[in-house]
Amino acid sequence: MHSGQVKKRYWRxxxxxxxxxxxxxxxxxxxVIVIYTLSGVAAKGAAGYEMFSWQFIFFYGLEMAILGVYxxxxxQMIKRFDLSVAYANRSMAILWSLVWAVVFxxxxxxxxxxxxxxxxxxxxxxVNTDE
Amino acid sequence: MNEYxxxxxxxxxxxxxxxxLLKKSALKEYSSVWREYLNPWVIIGYGMMVLxxxxxxxxxxxxxxxxxxxxxxxxxxxxxLWSRLFFGEKITKRKVIGNLLILTGIFIYYL
Numbered sequence: 709m710h711s712g713q714v715k716k717r718y719w720r721x722x723x724x725x726x727x728x729x730x731x732x733x734x735x736x737x738x739x740v741i742v743i744y745t746l747s748g749v750a751a752k753g754a755a756g757y758e759m760f761s762w763q764f765i766f767f768y769g770l771e772m773a774i775l776g777v778y779x780x781x782x783x784q785m786i787k788r789f790d791l792s793v794a795y796a797n798r799s800m801a802i803l804w805s806l807v808w809a810v811v812f813x814x815x816x817x818x819x820x821x822x823x824x825x826x827x828x829x830x831x832x833x834x835v836n837t838d839e
Numbered sequence: 840m841n842e843y844x845x846x847x848x849x850x851x852x853x854x855x856x857x858x859x860l861l862k863k864s865a866l867k868e869y870s871s872v873w874r875e876y877l878n879p880w881v882i883i884g885y886g887m888m889v890l891x892x893x894x895x896x897x898x899x900x901x902x903x904x905x906x907x908x909x910x911x912x913x914x915x916x917x918x919x920l921w922s923r924l925f926f927g928e929k930i931t932k933r934k935v936i937g938n939l940l941i942l943t944g945i946f947i948y949y950l
Contacts, residue, residue: 779885782861783875783881786858786862786865787865787866790928791858791926792918792919792928792930795858795915795919795922796915799912802944802945802948820947820948821948823944824945824946824947824948826944827941827944828944830940831939831941831944832941834934834936834937835933835941838931838933
């Protein structure tokens, strides 16, 4: 029982010293960035229609609405993260955009696209595991 | 390098500063959720972001689209620097290498 208490205290101080970012909070931050990249999908959708046509207004309005939601959520994110960490996570927009490019627009992806995304991912992981 | 590139760089600098204003607001305590958003920091912050998008549009008159995201990625270094200056967020070796990898990845992506 005594050793259990010591262990508990050890963990508490360990947590306070390291202050590692939890995987859960990173996933939430990435979801906010996914929402951000969806604004680009709406923009690309609008681009296919004549300006001021109903379809154009719909997609452009959708883009603005998504950006509005993103702005509200982003403010909540930088409340919880260091700005330098939160901002570095935004680089993963490059991955999500690539996913949407394939899923929604059937665009072709290149080796450089994939290689670039992997390097960006490695960089983001490094920043997130900073102590 | 022509002046349009400088304009694009200016747009990136303005956008990076807008993040500082947003973070300034995020560090304060507010009496209501509305005040978290309707305060000078956030309003001016998003005003600067709009200004930055306008600068970007003008800059693209003289900059090839493929070069845009590469110059835009300078923002990662700027935000890291401003975060140190304004909020004392440490620039660690890991952060520097991580951000340089991000820049390298973006460069290769658009190669």
